[in-house]
Amino acid sequence: MSSIELVRFGIPLGFYLPIVEGVPIANIYHDLADSAFGAERAVQATITFHHLSSLPAVSLEYSIEAQSRLLNHIGLSESDASIADREDRTFVATVIDVVTEKHYPRSRNRSEDPRAWPPLSDPILTGVRAANTAIRAVSHATRKYFPQITYESMPYLLIASQSFVNHGWPEVDEWSVPAAPKWNVNGVIHLAHMNMDISVRDEAMEEVVIDTVSEHAGKLDHPLRLYLERAYRVKHQYRIGQYADAVISMGTSAETLLTTIVAHLLWEEAWPNDQDEASVKSARLVFDDLEKRSRVREELSKRLGGNWSSKASPWEIWMKRGVQLRNRVVHTGHQPSYDETAEAVNAYDEFVAFVTDRIAAKANVYPRTAIKAVGPEGLEQRNKLTGKLKRFRDEVAPKEDDWEVSFTLWMKVMTGG
Template sequence: MDQDSASTSLGSEVKEVSKTPAGKLSRWFFCLPVVLPFPDRTQLVDHIGNQPRSDDAEDTPIVSIVIHQITQDAGRLSAMGDAVFEAVSRDPQIMPTTSTEEQQQARMIRPNEYYTVVEAMTNAKSPDQPDADWTGDPQDLPPRADPLMRCLRYIDDLTRAFRLAVERPQPRPLYPTISGPILCYHADGEVTSYEHEDGRILNVLQPVGTWEGPQLVLPNHNNFLLDASPPEPGINGPLAERFTQWLGSIRIGDRQIGWSERFLEAREALYSRGEAGQAVVLASTAAEVLVTSILTTLLWEDKVPTAVAASAWEDGKIVPAILKQLAPRLKGTWKTDQGALGHWYQRAYRLRHRVVHGGYEPTRPEAVAALEATHALSQFIFDRVVAQRGVYPRTTLMTVAASGLEKRGLWTGKIKAFAEQVAPTEPLWKSALVRYNDELVRERLKTLK
């Protein structure tokens, strides 16, 4: 389709070119579990399917989103304060708090609370029907089969890009984390097509009648709304550029982001939920995803046929792949009893086996050490990639990137010239790598027992 395939702000320079009927529209309002700090009333629109690379199908529904930043002087924190005072009042031996004192105490523990409310509009009629084996649970419906689930899919993409950009754990707005109320309205609508300055076409849903409703939707879970936090940091300046880069990777289905997401999830499990065992497993998984991603990229740049490249993993085992395939290409010292690899092997890899296969419950310090060892291994791997930038310039630019080279004081010479003169003349690397990886995965599955 000749249309904008990336998330686009409606504030861009556009002009209207056509209008077509869109049938019934559904308009949803729901609160996110934590603040997503877009500027208040930011508008975004995209085509949302079941998977990132299926979003450009002709019948893929449109989803438009408005981000509302709402401040309240009452909420869960206030309720918690009331509960504390009520508990105190149950003891007759404690002097009753005077009205003035109570108000002063309340002001201390009742700051303003911040919420992000999403207004999402999409086609009420979905292009797909539920699968024959659908469980009946709404959250098991794919985005192309349910209007609410595709709205959640879009806001989840935005949240994933934000947390990658700021490099901090943040709950994703998945179905189980959305607490009620969810309000839904319906109206007849149309698709208005706009043309960008550069010729791209942007399709936007707009109502043509009065909104009917609301319909109150209660999520099929009993989870509570997580604590709200102020909208910091804001998505602007340098952070906006990083956000856009990460969102672009998400939207094309780039698997290189997998390691970063798994490691963020490990940190979230440990530091947000206190799940030490889960954190260890996720940290080890993150390292394996990173190794697989880097090795796949090196094999792609070496132009190794996928049928041959599949043998780089012996029965899916990651350590032999590191020692026999990654180390010879990246050079340096790779030993399981010393250095970055040794620390990760002892503190994360072997601990993960104890957790998974022995039911061992690690202590928090053990989990912290596992995460630190995993991060140190990632830095070692990226440093080795940089050291081999003359041999693997494409891998270097796709993983460490210009920003990483600048931080190391190495954005000069041949690698900079390659990026500015050679890279623009070649087909898009990430798209080619995605196709290579898909084929490699199919070949690897044939070799697994």
């Protein structure tokens, strides 16, 4: 018999999860294929749920106090009395009590980012996996959505306790959680992130935003704006550890970009006769076939040039690291790792840069698309804002019909919208 060291810590969910309090749920995770352990074995994690009075950050009192302070701040109220200390046990949030094993894997490099470690090679990662197993099961039981936990969403400081159990190593034997007297609160685990919600006021950025927010607000429905919004969402989901969502958002963002660029090129080729029946019909034949990735590549490569077919091309790298991963996530339920997602994000960034560079390279052929998709600053950074293009921007473009309106009307006619 061997003695196994157990680690215990809490995961505050920030919301109420409807499951009976105090009933332990044990999960045994097999890790036979992973080399993270010195011997083939399984890992147990036992979790219980506790419903605590809602903490100030997620309580109704906090919300009311924030609104009360706003009224005071803008002069609609003179009351500054705080109600934050008033307790109301009607409102609760769930905290998960996690007990799992401390691992001593042979292959893991402890200098790496913990997010890149095998999911069963560390008690914190094992606890996250066990918590998400339960959350997903509760979602199915209640037919309601509850957000899963990510490493990045957890408090950056965890209070850790330690205990030991005897175990028939390496055989798989379920162990029981030791009684409270056998636990020692022995320290704090500092996670490899700092996710405290602390914002520093940026008055210079405020001035930039107020000068441009009206301009942006009037163009939000444009497909290029939708591509960018999805790109912003990708980086946010990646940063907070929602890897599957980030991979799916990347695929949607890239698809929006590509179909939008093809549409812009077709629109500009018809300019100024963009409502001509023959040109609209010709464009429709192309656009209706863009569900095939091969057709998208064909249309873009023959108009923009560049390397779209070799193994080293950004297109092929994105297909391998981004599209194939997205398909696995969507169609097989694959949970992408940190490394897989990081590779997909890098491939996505390089692919977007490649497409943007190709548009800039053809700025003299498609000046309207280049100015809209790359922008004057982007063209100048790429040394593509030539004298000819500047004259077009400053002298010709202001006299033309509004491009946004023209493109939107053309798209409606072309797609039958």
